[in-house]
Amino acid sequence: MKHRLSEKWIKASIAGTIWAASEIVLGSFLHNLKVPFSGNILTAIGIIILISISYTWNEKGLFWRAGLICALMKTMSPSAVIFGPMIAIFTEALLLEVFVRLLGRNIAGFAIGSMLAMSWNLVQKILNYIIFYGSDIIEVYSNLLKIAQKQLGIRTEIVWLPIIVLLVVYSLFGLLAAITGIRVGRRMLREPVPDLPLKNSNSFKEVSQKGELDFNYSIPWLFINIALIFSAFILLNKTTWIVWSLAIVGIIIIWSLRYKRALRQLSKPKFWIFFVFITLVTAFVFTEAQPGENSLLKGLLTGIQMNFRAVVIIMGFSVLGTELYNPAVRNFFLKTSFKNLPLALELSAESLPMFISNIPDFKSLVKNPVALFSQVISHADRRLSEIRLKAEPDTKVFIVTGSIRGGKTTFAMKLIDLLRSKSIKVGGILSERVTDGNVTTGYDLVNIETGAKEDFLRQEIGTGNEKIGRFRISEKGLAEGRKILRSMVNQGHDLVIIDEVGMLELQDKGWAECIDELLLKSSNNILFTVRDIYVEDVKRKWNLAEAVIFNISETDYLSAGSYIIGLYTENIILA
Numbered sequence: 001m002k003h004r005l006s007e008k009w010i011k012a013s014i015a016g017t018i019w020a021a022s023e024i025v026l027g028s029f030l031h032n033l034k035v036p037f038s039g040n041i042l043t044a045i046g047i048i049i050l051i052s053i054s055y056t057w058n059e060k061g062l063f064w065r066a067g068l069i070c071a072l073m074k075t076m077s078p079s080a081v082i083f084g085p086m087i088a089i090f091t092e093a094l095l096l097e098v099f100v101r102l103l104g105r106n107i108a109g110f111a112i113g114s115m116l117a118m119s120w121n122l123v124q125k126i127l128n129y130i131i132f133y134g135s136d137i138i139e140v141y142s143n144l145l146k147i148a149q150k151q152l153g154i155r156t157e158i159v160w161l162p163i164i165v166l167l168v169v170y171s172l173f174g175l176l177a178a179i180t181g182i183r184v185g186r187r188m189l190r191e192p193v194p195d196l197p198l199k200n201s202n203s204f205k206e207v208s209q210k211g212e213l214d215f216n217y218s219i220p221w222l223f224i225n226i227a228l229i230f231s232a233f234i235l236l237n238k239t240t241w242i243v244w245s246l247a248i249v250g251i252i253i254i255w256s257l258r259y260k261r262a263l264r265q266l267s268k269p270k271f272w273i274f275f276v277f278i279t280l281v282t283a284f285v286f287t288e289a290q291p292g293e294n295s296l297l298k299g300l301l302t303g304i305q306m307n308f309r310a311v312v313i314i315m316g317f318s319v320l321g322t323e324l325y326n327p328a329v330r331n332f333f334l335k336t337s338f339k340n341l342p343l344a345l346e347l348s349a350e351s352l353p354m355f356i357s358n359i360p361d362f363k364s365l366v367k368n369p370v371a372l373f374s375q376v377i378s379h380a381d382r383r384l385s386e387i388r389l390k391a392e393p394d395t396k397v398f399i400v401t402g403s404i405r406g407g408k409t410t411f412a413m414k415l416i417d418l419l420r421s422k423s424i425k426v427g428g429i430l431s432e433r434v435t436d437g438n439v440t441t442g443y444d445l446v447n448i449e450t451g452a453k454e455d456f457l458r459q460e461i462g463t464g465n466e467k468i469g470r471f472r473i474s475e476k477g478l479a480e481g482r483k484i485l486r487s488m489v490n491q492g493h494d495l496v497i498i499d500e501v502g503m504l505e506l507q508d509k510g511w512a513e514c515i516d517e518l519l520l521k522s523s524n525n526i527l528f529t530v531r532d533i534y535v536e537d538v539k540r541k542w543n544l545a546e547a548v549i550f551n552i553s554e555t556d557y558l559s560a561g562s563y564i565i566g567l568y569t570e571n572i573i574l575a
Contacts, residue, residue: 008059014380015053015062016069019046019089023070039121040170043092044177046070047114050096051181052377055189058105067093084317088124092117111178118174122166131313133278133306140285187374217326221258225323228254229316236309241301248308252315259319279303395519396567397544398527400560401535402552405440408529409433409499411552411560415527416448418561419495427488428497428527429481429511431456445477447484448497454480468504478510485514489522495564501528506537515542525567 022045050063070093071086099113129137228251235244282303283296400415402408409430416426430446432453445456456477459470466473488496496518504510518526519542530538532551539547550560 011057012062012065013069014383015066019049019070020073040173047177048181051110052184055185063097064094091120114178115171115174119170122170136306140282184374222323225319232312255315255319259322275307396525397547399547400529400550401532411557414557415561422565424494426495427493429484431500445481493524496524497527499529501530502534
């Protein structure tokens with residue numbers, strides 16, 4: 001665990017992992033027993049966890065971050081269908097976050113946020129039916145209720161009545177979850193739960209990795225699958241039933257040969273029962289609502305078309321989910337600007353087995369929910385304390401700062417000589433000014449270890465295409481600097497210096513990637529020189545809240561050197 005991960009993300013990781021553990025343990029129990037409203041029960045548990053933990057940790061943005069962590073942890077699930085639950089989890093957490101922000105961290109905010117978060121289950125189910133079966137499902141539903149209204153002699157409009165009734169039920173679920181979460185949170189403040197031993201388990205890790213090792217992932221297949229899904233939709237809308245039925249059967253065969261777990265979706269009796277049900281209901285509705293010649297045949301074809309669309313969506317999401325497990329895809333996302341997220345997920349993966357083993361069984365939870373939730377949530381603070389101890393950085397970051405041309409590089413050079421005199425190994429790069437009289441014409445890149453120089457910034461046309469201010473960046477000098485800094489990752493330097501970290505790096509150019517690698521992979525201490533106007537931006541970009549600042553207008557190089565040397569002396573004594 002690297003020190004750059006902010007505490008807000010650490011807390012979100014812990015809260016999201018507890019939620020994910022409950023989804024895995026209790027979700028399997030509820031779904032296997034076919035418990036009614038099992039999705040609502042799992043959502044309620046997530047809401048209770050978030051609300052109760054917010055009484056101890058009240059950072060803004062904790063809810064949506066925890067929801068994102070929990071949603072992404074679903075990718076570790078052996079289930080083939082992950083997109084639906086992932087979207088639901090994140091949206092529920094986001095809704096709770098938004099309305100608690102709007103109404104405040106109080107009973108009204110928690111209650112309304114929870115009711116809306118719970119109601120999302122119903123909204124998503126309706127949207128899923130529309131996505132799976134197309135707009136025809138709306139016509140089937142409304143016509144079916146109109147037929148029932150006519151047969152029963154009901155005069156009032158009942159099309160929206162079932163949805164309204166379900167919405168009220170879902171909202172009540174959310175209100176109950178909010179009340180329970182508030183009670184748990186208040187109880188934890190009033191009566192802290194004594195320290196309890198944390199059990200550990202690696203069973204989930206073993207299960208989640210099973211079956212993934214032998215699959216031959218392919219980036220081309222990811223794009224082929226996307227193309228097949230879009231092609232199937234075009235054929236469904238633009239061609240005759242003979243064409244789209246043969247084409248989709250062919251796509252299903254292709255997917256079944258490559259993706260065994262996608263075929264699993266079609267092997268379930270529940271799918272075929274629903275297939276026949278939708279087809280027959282559609283045929284009946286079209287015959288009754290649109291009487292005439294061939295109405296039964298049109299209804300049957302519409303029902304079959306709706307089901308073929310559903311097959312494409314279900315299997316398509318399954319095969320896309322499989323290809324997204326590709327390590328190459330995961331590594332691509334790890335290189336994006338969302339630097340906290342992969343680190344938080346790494347922490348969650350480490351914590352998950354521990355929390356899974358401490359989730360109580362469902363029967364115990366029903367008997368005494370407040371006490372058991374208090375017990376489960378109490379592990380969060382324990383885990384946070386453990387992470388804080390582990391996260392004490394081995395790597396120290398120093399920032400030498402001052403105004404433009406204020407002497408930062410000169411300060412760094414004197415510091416290097418002082419540290420070397422104490423046998424402290426220093427490497428990295430300096431940016432040495434090149435002048436013509438009193439005019440600055442460019443900067444040279446200096447390899448601190450060897451003293452070798454390379455053109456870096458020049459005013460001349462032809463030096464390079466990229467510019468910073470009035471200077472052009474030498475591509476050769478940039479490549480050499482990156483080579484030097486990347487070599488520092490695996491070498492045993494005590495201190496790596498990067499001179500003039502500023503606008504380029506804040507735009508993810510210059511030495512930005514090298515800084516990422518050094519902070520993530522290196523155990524070296526690091527020193528940046530940064531112009532004073534960029535210090536806060538640099539600290540924020542790389543989460544360097546604990547960096548030691550040496551302002552050259554307030555601190556001389558001897559004082560800074562003594563501080564750094566003292567750290568190495570202390571380490572030697574401790575060793």
